Amino acid sequence: MDFKFIIEALPKIMLAVPITLFMSLVSAAAGWLLGLSIALIRKHRVPVLSQFSAVFVSFMRGVPMVILLYISYYALPILLYSYGLSIGITIDINAVPPIVYAIIALALDQAAYSSEIFRSALSAVDEGQMEAAFSVGMTRTQALMRIIFPQALAMAIPNLGGIFVGLVKGTSLAYYVGVYEITATANLLAMPALNFIEAYIMTTLIYEAISFVLNKLFRICEDRLKKFRAGASA
Amino acid sequence: MENTFKPATIPGYIPNVLRAFPVTMEILLISLLISLALGALVTAAGIGKRKWPKAIAGGYIAFMRGIPTLVLIFLIYLGLPQLAQVVGIDLTGVSKTVFIVACLSLSSSANMAEMMRASYLAVDKGQKEAAYSVGMKEFTAFRRIIFPQAFGIAIPALGNNIIMLFKDTSLAFAIGVIDLMGKARAISSASYGANRLEVYIATGIIFWAACIILEYCSKITEKIYTKGRKKATS
Amino acid sequence: MANMVELSNIHKSFGKNHILKGVNLTIEKGEVVVILGPSGSGKTTLLRTVNFLDSADDGSVAVNGFQLDCKKHSKTQVIELRRKTAMVFQNYNLFQNKTILENVMEGLVTVKKMGKADAEKMSREILAKVGLSERCDFYPSQLSGGQQQRAGIARALILDPDVILFDEPTSALDPELVGEVLNTIKTVAQTGITMIVVTHEISFAREVASRIIFMEGGSIVEEGKPSEILVNPKEPRTQQFLKRITDPQAAGE
Numbered sequence: 001m002d003f004k005f006i007i008e009a010l011p012k013i014m015l016a017v018p019i020t021l022f023m024s025l026v027s028a029a030a031g032w033l034l035g036l037s038i039a040l041i042r043k044h045r046v047p048v049l050s051q052f053s054a055v056f057v058s059f060m061r062g063v064p065m066v067i068l069l070y071i072s073y074y075a076l077p078i079l080l081y082s083y084g085l086s087i088g089i090t091i092d093i094n095a096v097p098p099i100v101y102a103i104i105a106l107a108l109d110q111a112a113y114s115s116e117i118f119r120s121a122l123s124a125v126d127e128g129q130m131e132a133a134f135s136v137g138m139t140r141t142q143a144l145m146r147i148i149f150p151q152a153l154a155m156a157i158p159n160l161g162g163i164f165v166g167l168v169k170g171t172s173l174a175y176y177v178g179v180y181e182i183t184a185t186a187n188l189l190a191m192p193a194l195n196f197i198e199a200y201i202m203t204t205l206i207y208e209a210i211s212f213v214l215n216k217l218f219r220i221c222e223d224r225l226k227k228f229r230a231g232a233s234a
Numbered sequence: 235m236e237n238t239f240k241p242a243t244i245p246g247y248i249p250n251v252l253r254a255f256p257v258t259m260e261i262l263l264i265s266l267l268i269s270l271a272l273g274a275l276v277t278a279a280g281i282g283k284r285k286w287p288k289a290i291a292g293g294y295i296a297f298m299r300g301i302p303t304l305v306l307i308f309l310i311y312l313g314l315p316q317l318a319q320v321v322g323i324d325l326t327g328v329s330k331t332v333f334i335v336a337c338l339s340l341s342s343s344a345n346m347a348e349m350m351r352a353s354y355l356a357v358d359k360g361q362k363e364a365a366y367s368v369g370m371k372e373f374t375a376f377r378r379i380i381f382p383q384a385f386g387i388a389i390p391a392l393g394n395n396i397i398m399l400f401k402d403t404s405l406a407f408a409i410g411v412i413d414l415m416g417k418a419r420a421i422s423s424a425s426y427g428a429n430r431l432e433v434y435i436a437t438g439i440i441f442w443a444a445c446i447i448l449e450y451c452s453k454i455t456e457k458i459y460t461k462g463r464k465k466a467t468s
Numbered sequence: 469m470a471n472m473v474e475l476s477n478i479h480k481s482f483g484k485n486h487i488l489k490g491v492n493l494t495i496e497k498g499e500v501v502v503i504l505g506p507s508g509s510g511k512t513t514l515l516r517t518v519n520f521l522d523s524a525d526d527g528s529v530a531v532n533g534f535q536l537d538c539k540k541h542s543k544t545q546v547i548e549l550r551r552k553t554a555m556v557f558q559n560y561n562l563f564q565n566k567t568i569l570e571n572v573m574e575g576l577v578t579v580k581k582m583g584k585a586d587a588e589k590m591s592r593e594i595l596a597k598v599g600l601s602e603r604c605d606f607y608p609s610q611l612s613g614g615q616q617q618r619a620g621i622a623r624a625l626i627l628d629p630d631v632i633l634f635d636e637p638t639s640a641l642d643p644e645l646v647g648e649v650l651n652t653i654k655t656v657a658q659t660g661i662t663m664i665v666v667t668h669e670i671s672f673a674r675e676v677a678s679r680i681i682f683m684e685g686g687s688i689v690e691e692g693k694p695s696e697i698l699v700n701p702k703e704p705r706t707q708q709f710l711k712r713i714t715d716p717q718a719a720g721e
Contacts, residue, residue: 062445063438064404074431132561136575137551150565169302196312211300228565228607
């Protein structure tokens with residue numbers, strides 16, 4: 001073990017933690033919002049959109065993340081550039097940081113997986129809840145926002161926690177499209193003197209720590225949101 | 235930047251990439267078998283009464299679920315030989331496929347263990363008691379009563395785990411194995427990246443198609459297996 | 469006094485099942501109407517067409533002078549109609565993510581736009597009346613069925629509706645809990661509020677109903693005062709039904 005390397009490299013790898021977390025948070029926020037929309041579209045069988053969503057979800061679930069990243073990384077610049085030309089401006093593709101492409105791929109992946117979670121959570125909320133909301137005179141929007149969504153969210157939280165931890169792990173693949181997150185940084189630092197074992201043990205510990213904290217956080221969320229089920233015999 | 239994307243050429247790359255299909259299949263099948271065996275072992279330790287095996291099983295699952303597969307691959311492929319060298323073992327002759335199988339088996343075994351545990355616990359307690367009541371021994375009760383029911387419950391999750399494992403085989407390219415993804419990279423670098431987008435899309439389609447088939451098989455298996463039996467889910 | 473509820477020519481089908489076959493019903497202010505009938509007679513569906521939880525295929529519904537055509541209405545009209553009514557459900561349907569107090573406050577705050585402090589004060593008062601002062605901060609899942617249903621009644625009452633609809637309020641309860649809920653409903657009936665109650669509790673009907681309606685096969689077969697319907701029913705179908713329900717042994721033969 002090269003302890004000098006560890007002492008020098010650790011702070012540098014730690015500096016990449018915010019990049020990993022940033023990528024994860026933005027992808028989850030965008031992806032879950034899209035996922036909720038897809039869930040509602042498919043639940044209400046909106047024509048065309050719902051068929052399109054089904055194919056999209058199937059594709060995202062079938063294609064490995066690393067391929068999605070590559071497709072996003074190579075296809076989006078072309079799309080962006082030709083869109084630019086069509087509205088008469090020349091977009092400098094090289095000015096777009098690679099993290100953008102990574103986030104788009106990760107967000108779409110999250111959208112697909114979270115849509116399935118939201119779909120089953122929404123259908124798990126008792127129909128009587130909607131009727132009760134109507135019976136006191138609420139509008140559909142009020143019923144959804146105040147009664148249905150909070151209950152569905154409570155049911156979705158454990159699974160959302162699962163795919164979020166998966167997302168954080170998945171960001172390590174952004175290395176292949178040139179994002180200097182934790183794994184890429186460790187790799188870069190290990191290369192010159194072949195300090196692989198040290199670099200990857202540190203990386204592993206960092207990911208384990210992140211997963212541990214995230215699992216704790218989601219557990220707390222779950223307990224908070226599920227307090228109303230306290231008396232229910234599961 | 236010029237739009238060089240030629241969608242019409244995508245189908246032409248599919249047979250080419252598919253030539254690496256046997257490699258991917260080999261990795262998938264061997265990893266699957268090992269991960270099932272390993273998962274069963276971890277589950278047995280996890281649901282047993284002895285304290286230490288239980289704690290180790292819990293720690294193992296938490297660890298494997300916290301580490302990105304890519305990092306695990308780097309840790310074992312690049313880090314482990316260095317570590318082995320220190321204690322005088324030479325791992326340089328071991329083939330890359332062995333490394334990738336080891337990594338995928340380890341990471342998938344945690345998911346398999348979780349699945350097995352959940353299915354085992356989902357079988358009604360009364361079933362075991364009923365088996366004992368007719369005089370069955372513990373092992374007989376497990377083999378003839380508990381396992382067949384737990385298996386029925388596990389089929390959907392097993393299908394998901396196999397799909398996840400299949401998608402993860404795409405990471406074999408990270409250490410230079412020529413699997414589907416490795417082949418795609420090879421084809422694209424042979425043309426200096428000119429056709430990379432088309433090749434990756436072709437590879438994505440292969441994975442997608444294979445996953446649809448896997449999902450279909452999982453549904454059929456579940457249908458056939460649970461036919462006439464007590465509906466296992468919900 | 470004007471009519472509080474007016475149902476005219478209500479038709480409703482689910483698929484090929486013609487559940488309601490042109491029902492007409494007029495209820496005056498302060499009446500307590502109990503609907504009896506075998507299961508599948510359409511009594512619950514009729515109740516649910518009043519607040520459009522089930523929208524009738526044809527006919528019209530009026531509550532306190534606000535009339536809606538069942539074929540032609542807007543979403544806002546439905547909501548306005550619902551704000552004149554309240555409902556007590558068979559399965560309580562308390563909002564699972566809210567405490568008992570919040571359940572009762574919910575309508576006041578989101579629908580009537582009342583301030584939270586006032587809403588809470590009112591809600592606590594009404595919960596005290598149904599005997600749930602001690603349970604304000606519990607979640608529905610922590611209460612017995614009887615307590616949940618009393619909270620459901622409080623949630624309906626607090627909106628000061630023109631009419632309260634009770635959909636088999638005691639059917640889901642364990643036998644020993646039925647009494648406390650029926651007593652609460654009786655107290656409500658004495659306040660003079662207009663009520664429509666679908667139930668199987670004959671003795672309860674005898675005590676509180678100002679009028680009993682007997683339904684079968686999607687139509688009203690007979691109606692009248694409890695003393696008439698329960699003691700001297702004219703229609704053979706009513707006689708049969710009452711015989712079966714009051715003398716369980718006869719049912720099997």
